[in-house]
Each structure stands twice: as structure tokens, then as C-alpha cells.
Amino acid sequence: METxxxxxxxxxxxxxxxxxxxxxxxxxxxxxxxxGNIWASVGMVIAVVVxxxxxGVVNYPMILGAISLGSAIGFVAAKKVAMTEMPQMxxxxxxxxxxxxxxxxxSEFYRLLLEGSVPxxxxxxxxxxxxxxxxxxxxxxxxxxxxxxxISGKPMSLPGQKIINVLLFALFIAGSVMLLISPASSTFLVxxxxxxxxxxxxxxxxxxxxxxxxxxxxxxxxxLAASAAGFVVMNNMxxxxxxxxxxxxxxxxxxxxxGMNRTLTNVLFSAFGGGATGSGGSAAGDGVEKSYRQxxxxxxxxxxxxxxxxxxxxxxxxxVAQAQHSVRELADQxxxxxxxxxxxIHPVAGRMPGHMNVLLAEANVPYSQLYDMDDINGxxxxxxVALVIGANDVVNPDAKEDADSPIYGMPILEVDKAKNTIxxxxxxxxxxxxxxxxxxxxxxxxxxxxNAKEAVADLVSEVKQL
Amino acid sequence: MSETLIAALFVFVLASFAGFExxxxxxxxxxxxxxxxxxxxxxxxxxxxxxxxxPNLTHDNNFIVIMGLIAITLAxxxxxxxxxxxxRMLQMFKK
Numbered sequence: 001m002e003t004x005x006x007x008x009x010x011x012x013x014x015x016x017x018x019x020x021x022x023x024x025x026x027x028x029x030x031x032x033x034x035x036g037n038i039w040a041s042v043g044m045v046i047a048v049v050v051x052x053x054x055x056g057v058v059n060y061p062m063i064l065g066a067i068s069l070g071s072a073i074g075f076v077a078a079k080k081v082a083m084t085e086m087p088q089m090x091x092x093x094x095x096x097x098x099x100x101x102x103x104x105x106x107s108e109f110y111r112l113l114l115e116g117s118v119p120x121x122x123x124x125x126x127x128x129x130x131x132x133x134x135x136x137x138x139x140x141x142x143x144x145x146x147x148x149x150x151i152s153g154k155p156m157s158l159p160g161q162k163i164i165n166v167l168l169f170a171l172f173i174a175g176s177v178m179l180l181i182s183p184a185s186s187t188f189l190v191x192x193x194x195x196x197x198x199x200x201x202x203x204x205x206x207x208x209x210x211x212x213x214x215x216x217x218x219x220x221x222x223x224l225a226a227s228a229a230g231f232v233v234m235n236n237m238x239x240x241x242x243x244x245x246x247x248x249x250x251x252x253x254x255x256x257x258x259g260m261n262r263t264l265t266n267v268l269f270s271a272f273g274g275g276a277t278g279s280g281g282s283a284a285g286d287g288v289e290k291s292y293r294q295x296x297x298x299x300x301x302x303x304x305x306x307x308x309x310x311x312x313x314x315x316x317x318x319x320v321a322q323a324q325h326s327v328r329e330l331a332d333q334x335x336x337x338x339x340x341x342x343x344x345i346h347p348v349a350g351r352m353p354g355h356m357n358v359l360l361a362e363a364n365v366p367y368s369q370l371y372d373m374d375d376i377n378g379x380x381x382x383x384x385v386a387l388v389i390g391a392n393d394v395v396n397p398d399a400k401e402d403a404d405s406p407i408y409g410m411p412i413l414e415v416d417k418a419k420n421t422i423x424x425x426x427x428x429x430x431x432x433x434x435x436x437x438x439x440x441x442x443x444x445x446x447x448x449x450x451n452a453k454e455a456v457a458d459l460v461s462e463v464k465q466l
Numbered sequence: 467m468s469e470t471l472i473a474a475l476f477v478f479v480l481a482s483f484a485g486f487e488x489x490x491x492x493x494x495x496x497x498x499x500x501x502x503x504x505x506x507x508x509x510x511x512x513x514x515x516x517x518x519x520x521p522n523l524t525h526d527n528n529f530i531v532i533m534g535l536i537a538i539t540l541a542x543x544x545x546x547x548x549x550x551x552x553x554r555m556l557q558m559f560k561k
Binding site: 029033040044051052058059065066073074077086089100108111114119215226231233237241245246249252352364 | 468470471474477478479481482483484485486488489490491492493494495496497498499500501502503504505506507508509510511512513514515516517518519520521522523526527529530531533534535536537538539540541542543544545546547548549550551552553554555556557558559
């Protein structure tokens with residue numbers, strides 16, 4: 001029995017790890033995704049239950065109390081959160097995972113210190129654990145605050161931010177070296193504090209439109225934090241599961257960067273859209289008063305109702321106005337008139353990877369009607385009307401045509417190729433990147449001003465009267 | 467460096483490569499659920515926290531145990547919230 005139990009626990013961890021792999025693999029395909037999520041959660045239940053059998057775990061009432069409390073909070077939060085709040089929910093959960101990992105690293109360091117001596121490898125891994133976990137925690141909370149609207153979504157940075165960051169990091173390294181020479185709890189608290197500040201300064205300068213990159217990066221970091229905690233307590237289960245999450249988050253981060261044609265360092269350190277790039281500079285340079293065509297609901301409805309094919313291009317504006325249900329209603333009305341309706345989804349539309357897909361799924365739009373950028377771009381020249389709802393930079397033809405544009409090279413949805421384009425937008429103001437959009441001034445483009453939800457609802461009632 | 471640390475590094479590197487192989491080519495439709503599902507898995511830190519909070523409270527260790535208990539609570543919010551929210555999203559995805 002003495003040796004049986006630890007082996008049984010380790011073997012159960014292997015089973016749980018296998019279930020995590022299987023679950024993530026299944027999450028990659030729409031048909032199996034739901035069962036994949038369930039397999040992964042079964043793996044988690046196994047891991048938690050067998051850990052209760054660990055000989056070192058005897059403080060049952062308090063541990064079970066903490067498990068119940070956390071589960072209850074998670075349960076209520078998951079039930080109550082609205083689909084439109086999903087980006088900040090994911091941000092928050094990333095942060096909690098990072099915090100838990102950092103706390104594990106910190107407490108284990110304290111435990112070893114209490115026992116008398118901290119081996120060098122344990123000190124190094126504990127430092128890494130508190131660094132990654134701390135950055136994930138504070139960074140995620142800034143992301144949450146930005147997405148929830150608690151603080152401005154605009155890039156924010158102190159004067160000399162880069163120098164401050166370098167100094168902070170130097171201070172962190174110095175503290176770490178001191179810890180390696182003589183482990184002390186006070187020094188460890190200081191470097192943990194620096195990690196938290198670094199997390200703040202990493203995410204504060206990043207604008208709302210770059211959130212998909214940040215959220216996926218923090219997702220990856222939350223996994224790496226768990227891995228680091230695993231190194232501290234020398235637990236393979238944590239190391240493997242954390243590495244798995246780290247890898248998946250990194251893949252998403254890369255996809256998001258590709259969707260903007262920017263490197264990760266550029267996203268993190270350039271404070272894009274902060275006005276420093278000269279907002280609307282290219283437009284002002286023309287010196288020409290540009291005119292655009294405006295339509296009302298009635299004309300818009302006629303264009304849509306008598307079209308053969310319509311492609312809807314949703315953007316963050318649809319999410320803000322919560323217009324997804326009205327959009328679905330419009331598509332239904334058009335479908336009953338025999339119009340073929342498709343949705344074109346840009347990889348970085350919205351504030352997190354797959355944001356538009358989640359909102360449209362909530363409105364019961366079947367995912368077979370949603371098309372990725374590469375699949376739909378070839379179809380725009382056969383499309384009668386492209387209906388752009390609250391999207392801006394992802395349809396800006398400058399990204400293809402104007403080598404001086406800050407977004408030059410970013411892959412876009414080529415709505416300018418459609419026979420007609422209707423753009424629903426609140427005003428002519430530029431998007432988050434502060435760049436004027438040539439699409440709005442084209443002959444084939446009609447601007448329809450208004451809040452996305454009301455504008456689409458008006459279109460629905462006009463289409464009904466056709 | 468200790469052998470266990472080297473062995474653990476092996477595990478980490480191999481698991482990362484395996485992770486990259488398992489999660490290539492996810493359709494954009496599933497990007498959010500993949501992220502929140504993976505996030506729930508990162509709540510595995512809970513078992514590390516359970517070991518840390520394992521011993522009974524004594525005068526010496528109360529700081530450590532309390533930190534461990536907080537970590538358990540946070541990680542469980544992450545686990546339960548993450549898996550449930552993922553399931554809610556996946557329930558909506560229809561053909």
C-alpha cells in the first residue's frame with residue numbers, strides 16, 4: 001500500500017493527461033468539439049479526485065471548502081455571462097489561472113524556505129512561475145478592464161514607457177540573482193510585485209483592435225504559468241497540461257498576427273492606433289474633398305431584396321450594438337425572397353479569436369453559412385451586395401493598394417469587388433487604427449448611417465414591405 | 467543540475483511539440499471554444515495548489531496553506547467556469 005498509492009496517483013495522471021490531449025484534439029473539429037470538451041473535463045475530475053488521495057493532502061475540510069467555493073463561483077459566472085461578454089470572460093479566466101499558478105510557485109518557495117534550504121533549481125523555477133503567472137494575472141485584468149469598458153480601450157502608456165520597462169526588467173533580474181545567492185521571502189515578494197507591474201505595462205499600451213492577439217497570448221501564458229508551477233512542485237501533470245495549453249495559445253496568437261500581417265513584437269510594442277502614426281494622414285494628404293453616397297433603409301432594402309446573392313461582413317460594431325439577432329432576422333427575410341445569404345468572417349474581426357462566430361451562433365446562424373476569408377474572397381466579384389456591418393479596417397482596400405498605409409499588407413475581405421456595397425456605420429469617423437477607408441468613397445459603395453442594431457432592424461421592416 | 471529537472475524539461479519540450487501537432491488546423495469557428503477549453507485545462511494548477519494546501523494548519527505554515535487555499539479557489543473558478551462556458555458556446559454551434 002505504501003508504494004501502491006503514489007504509483008496509482010501517477011498512473012491516473014497519465015490517464016487524465018491522455019484525456020486532455022484527446023479533448024483538445026476533438027475541440028478542433030465542429031462535429032466532435034462538444035464531446036472533446038467533456039472528455040477534457042472528465043480528465044480534470046480524475047486529476048482532482050486522485051490528488052485528494054495524496055498522502056500529503058490531509059487538510060480535507062478546508063481543501064474541499066475551497067474547491068466548492070471556486071466551483072460555485074465558476075458555475076454562476078458561466079451561467080450568467082452573456083455571449084457578448086465572452087471576450088472579457090475569457091480574459092478574466094486566463095487571469096485567474098495565471099494567479100493560481102503564481103500562488104503555487106510562491107507558496108512552494110516559502111515552504112522550502114521554512115524547511116531550511118531552497119535548492120537552486122527550485123528557486124529558478126519559482127522565479128519563473130511567479131514571473132509568468134504574475135504577468136498573466138495583471139495583464140489579463142487590464143485586458144478585462146478594457147473589454148468591460150472599465151478603462152478606455154485606447155492605448156495608454158507613460159512617457160518613456162520603454163525605458164521604464166527595461167529598468168523594471170533589470171530590477172527583476174537583479175532581484176532574481178539576489179534570491180539565488182541568498183533566498184529570502186522579502187526579495188521574492190519584491191520580484192513578484194515587479195512581475196505584476198510588468199503585466200500592467202505590457203497590456204495597457206495595446207489598443208482594442210489588437211485584443212485578439214493579446215487574449216490569445218495571455219491564453220498561452222496561462223498554460224506556461226501552469227507548466228512553470230509544475231516545475232516548482234515537480235509534477236508532470238502540470239507540466240504536460242500547461243505545455244499543451246501554451247502550444248494551443250501560441251498557435252492562435254500566430255493566426256491572429258497573420259490576420260493583421262504584423263509580428264507579435266510589433267503588436268506588443270508599437271502602441272498601434274495611438275494617433276502617433278498620424279490619424280487620417282493619408283486622407284488629408286490628398287487635399288481633395290471626397291464625396292460619398294448615402295442611402296436610407298428603403299433604398300438599402302431594395303438593393304438587398306432584389307439581389308441574388310448577399311454577403312454579410314460583420315465587425316466589432318455588430319458586437320457592440322448586439323445586432324446579431326437583427327442580422328439573422330434580415331438574412332431570414334432575404335432567404336424567403338430567394339436571396340442567397342453568406343457571412344464572411346475576417347480572422348481578427350472583433351475582440352478575440354472567433355468572436356463573430358460565437359455571436360452569430362448565439363443568433364442561431366448555422367456555421368455552414370459562415371465563410372473564412374480565403375474561402376469567400378474569390379466570390380465577391382459574383383456577389384450582388386456586400387453588407388458591411390460595423391467592420392472597417394478589415395475591408396479597407398488601402399491594405400492592398402496603398403503602400404504608404406499603416407495597414408498595408410494586412411489581408412482583407414475584398415468587398416470592393418462586389419457589384420454593390422452597403423456599409424452600416426455610425427458616422428464617417430475612422431476605425432480604431434485611425435485610418436481613413438477608401439472603400440467609403442467608391443462609386444459602388446453606399447453608406448447607411450446608424451446604430452447597427454436599429455439600422456438592421458429598419459432594413460428588416462423595409463424588406464418585409466417589398 | 468538535478469536529474470529530475472532534466473527529465474521534467476524533456477517532458478515539457480515533448481509535450482509542447484505534441485501540443486503543436488494536436489492543435490493545427492482549427493477552423494476559425496472554433497477559435498473561441500478552443501481557447502476557453504484550453505484555458506480550463508490550464509486550471510490544472512489546482513492539483514499543485516492542493517498539494518501546497520495539503521498539510522493541516524500549524525502556526526508555522528498558515529501563510530503557505532492559506533495561499534494554497536486561495537490558489538485552489540481561483541483555479542476552480544477557472545476550471546468550472548472555463549469548461550461550462552465552452553460547453554455553452556459549443557451547444558449553440560449548429561450545422
